[in-house]
Amino acid sequence: MSTVLKRLSLVGVAALLAVTVVGCGSEPAKAGSAAIVGGQTIDLETVQDRTVTVLKKEPAAQQMQDQGKLDQVSRLVLADEITHRIADHAAQREGITVDETEVYDAVQEKGGPEEASKQSEQDATTIHRRQRDVLVMGELARRNLTTLEVVIDFFQVRDPKEAKEKAAEVTADPSKMARFIQEAPRTASGQQASATGQRVRVTENPSLVHTMLWGVEPGTVVAFPADEQQASWMVALVKERNKVSASPGEEDLGERIDPRLLAAFGLRIAQYLAADLDIEVNPRYGVWDPTDATVVGSAGERAGFVGVPAARKKS
Structure with missing residues (x-):
């Protein structure tokens, strides 16, 4: 962008x-x-x-x-x-x-x-x-705005380092996801900040419109800030990507949404469609950061985490 x-x-x-x-x-x-x-x-x-x-x-x-x-x-x-x-x-x-x-x-x-x-x-x-x-x-x-749904297992943590480390652990061993979901801290209202089989649509979760949830294939683990203040981070395993029917009144939503949000969501769809493209950056420039769709100096500077479990890579 x-x-x-x-x-x-x-x-x-x-x-x-x-x-x-x-x-x-x-x-x-x-x-x-x-x-x-x-x-x-x-x-x-x-x-x-x-x-x-x-x-x-x-x-x-x-x-x-x-x-x-x-x-x-x-x-x-x-x-x-x-x-x-x-x-x-x-x-x-x-x-x-x-x-x-x-x-x-x-x-x-x-x-x-x-x-x-x-x-x-x-x-x-x-x-x-x-x-x-x-x-x-x-x-x-x-x-895709009104017809795309993803199904995720997720949990939230407050520390970005913890989020990235746990996302890496889930990528290496997906069975750890269940434990991390159980251990997730509760929100200020006392609700568990985690779930399994959560169905997510942009129209119902507009704060997630710019995130990597929409830019990866099923089986991918992602971690990113859950809010603009980065007060909490979401770690999610994307399990399904489905086409659903638009709800009544959503038909012209694409014409009413902020063009900047529309472009951000469109970039994620493009990344999903281009998931088969390997991106290799000359080390002189750094590494590709899919979360921010930019090039950063080192892997440690990436704005989030995107990982594919080894079992899925072989399939």
Whole structure:
């Protein structure tokens, strides 16, 4: 997703490339790649060139360079390249085509390519592609918003470290889920913060619209913040993914929901449809974080947890 850059840094091309080359000794299987998505290479040169363009067009860049955060820009650019391939793969699987007039009009409504790409990792040459991806994800969301149901076993804990560790344990040994559910703390109202066979729909649980519950295949274990304040974390084993009938009054919900929430949900649907794509990031940039759909410096910086038990991998 497009992430607003609050502070950027303007540096010379030679200096940027020197930073980019450092640490490139260990790369994915194909030389010269920033990442490989489903066997398709994202070239180092593409990411480097886009990073230079972003740095040149943003006015407040010196501060980021001074703070040693230049690599964050290239990670945002790479994440955009990866997300585009996820959206493109999902569109092909679902037979979605986008009206180019809609793409053009949406960009023009924001002031044209240069204005629309300000304060982001986009530029005048990529903003139309990004808008096309947004429209694809919007259509994916509308197709699933009122008819998708997942069945989960889950429990909640307060500590993110505990949530990730227990999620990893369940991934290694799914039988541990039952014990963790029994041991889950109670809510402030005294209710058990856990359940088995819980049926979840976005229309009934809008606070979960952006979560990985919708972006993974059955058999996957996920952990993520259960609320915006991150006061509690949910660990869930997704057991089923079902198509259900929309409830009365929900037929036009896709047209009434906040477009940003619609795009967030659509991204999760795209991730589910692209679950068969292996994503391998050059260690120079870090690792892919599916929870935030971005690239982070190390596995420990991921915003959540996504794991597939070994038994399911073999099936």
